[in-house]
């Protein structure tokens with residue numbers, strides 16, 4: 001990943017063609033980029049707390065599962081679309 005890409009959050013990286021309401025995402029503009037892609041031994045309490053107040057939480061998790069995403073989505077961690085931590 002380049003320095004330029006690290007300026008973006010998850011929702012910034014989503015395809016523009018996707019119809020989800022990503023503008024409402026609670027993580028939009030979040031500066032803690034690494035918190036959304038934790039190491040296996042790393043807690044993701046920070047990301048989980050941000051997701052807890054997100055109005056599109058359910059849709060976000062469904063998107064991650066349906067499109068094979070990795071990282072924290074909808075308050076859970078995914079690995080290529082499979083939920084690995086709740």
Ligand code: SF4
Pocket residue numbers: 010011025026027028050051052054055056057058060061072073074075
């Ligand atoms: S549920 Fe979490 S990861 Fe998904 S858009 Fe909302 S804040 Fe971002």
